[in-house]
Amino acid sequence: MGHRSAGEPWNDPDARPYVELRRVTKKYGEFTAVDDVSLKIYEREIFCLLGASGCGKTTLLRMLGGFEAPTAGRILIDGEDVTDVPPYERPVNMMFQSYALFPHMNVEQNVAFGLKQDRVPKAQIRERVAAMLEMVQLGEYAKRKVGQLSGGQRQRVALARALVKRPKLLLLDEPLGALDKKLREHTQFELIGLQDKLGVTFLVVTHDQEEAMTLASRIGVMERGTIAQAGTPAEIYEYPNSKFVADFIGSVNLFEGRLVEDEPEHVRIASEEIGGTILVGHGISSAPDATLWAALRPEKIAMSLGAPAQTDNVARGVVQDVAYLGDLSIYVVRLPTGKLVRITRPNLARHAEPVERDSEVYLCWDAASPVVVTR
């Protein structure tokens, strides 16, 4: 995908950030909605702010749009400090969650609104609006009233209206939230294609992790007004830096324990929850007596009826629940300690070896699979 081919500017210390938040805080009375957030977003990125409702992601978006003023901190766009610039003078456009299409105008008038406001010559407006509507496949709908459109069409009008002004940064508030699942998947790829074609930097706010994973060049997971972790979808998924992130993206099994073997190349964690130790194939930095958690993704645990060859990272249990989802099945295995472990297995063959409820099974995983988090 195009937006990922530009390299990884976030790993290049000399790269110039396109959008920069410097220690931005927003308080409403006693409540801190956004707490000392610093963030760099690079040109042509699709950056997703992901978090549950009330985590501050929308407030952050609204501060970038100019609708809220930060209590402290600065906001820079393309090197220019825009902290005190009102929304109508920012080189930023926003696609609202409700789309906020003007009901007293037709599709064409909605899209032309921003250009008219900027006093773009009439002929040019006509040309740009027509080209934009063509790009979002709404050419035939130019004269339609907004009320006569379907949800997907309204979404595309909103997108066209925001993009036609060629903003430096496009803010998208839950852009696919109001669409049904099939349309959402289709639209995700359309969005990426459009972004690639126009070269606009996107900042997307969403609570849907699947949406974030598909769209984003990088994801910022937000928790209580702070960015808990920022990284590529793969980094966030494979190397979460906290229980919160591990649990928020996908599902995860967390085993609480203590460090019993601390080598530069590997560590061993004793966990009462698993009734044994977990071998982790990489070193970590942690205080010796601190409580740790080994995070293990459900798809990284193998399950078998017979004993596996390896001796480390093996556990036994009884299958308590099986959920068949078609492409994969979810198993819930109860360990002798009472801990429930979640395992997913793709249904590769149509008539695979059946693992039924109440079967006694062995669980095992590779030493490279667990991630150790300290908070």
Place this chain on the structure above:
Amino acid sequence: MQGLLRRLERAGVSSRSLVLALPYLWLIAFFVAPFLIVLKISLSHTALAIPPYKPLIEWTSRSVLEIRLDLRNYLAMFSHRLYGDAFLNSLKVAFLSTVFSLAIGYPMAYGIARAGARARGVLLLLVVLPFWTSQLLRIYAWVGLFKANGLINSTLLSLGVIHQPLTLLFTPFAMYVGIVYSYLPYVILPLYANLEKLDWQLVEAAQDLGCRPWQAFYKVTLPLSRNGILAASMLVFIPATGEFVIPTLLGGPNSLMMGRILWDEFFGNRDWPVASAIAIVMLLVLVPCMMAYLSIQSRGSDA
């Protein structure tokens, strides 16, 4: 009851048409019938009698049915400049009152709609509160304020701003103050109901697309509150055209308004036919206004 309904149904009268008949009966009894009575009186000949007009339809002695339509009542309105002037003046006063009421009421409704949920209830209550006392009483209160030795004059005199009492009472100014004050709730409430439903994200979207706040207001808020403005205008314009009490008490003897003339013809001259003719002509002017309003509103809701 059940049996009656069933029998009606068999006769081709469904219970649905019975329900629909109720509002029609109401309108016929309390709108169409009085209108026809007024129309009839307006075409009758004045007489010194009780009631003070002659019957329209009469059996004469030679067993002939005589129908006499006296159009002089209507012609009188064209022969005396007084009526035409009063008519135009009424329309002018109603129009200006509507404009002033909107100019004051719109910002108030806007402010209430944008206020916090708790403040909103209090503010709305304050708007409606004056209704709890009689309108006549409130107009007399204005008389007390505007009098030569009233509160406004005595305050200004004691502050040394003026040395002679201002003539406030019985001026057009006092009359407009009274009308605007009385009808302000009728402007604020429909506008509030309209603005309260407005999606403020539309205003933000307009700003996002380059509108300064006042441009966003002009291009989004104002067009979207059109129906509220129309409703508010009608609620002021129509009753203000026939307003009688306020022009009399605050505007004084020189405020020539249709409502005033109607009152004088009816109670002073006891000329019911002319008074009725005036009422009919006023209706003929106001009904098209009303219909224009309804058609604009229904066109708006198509959008």
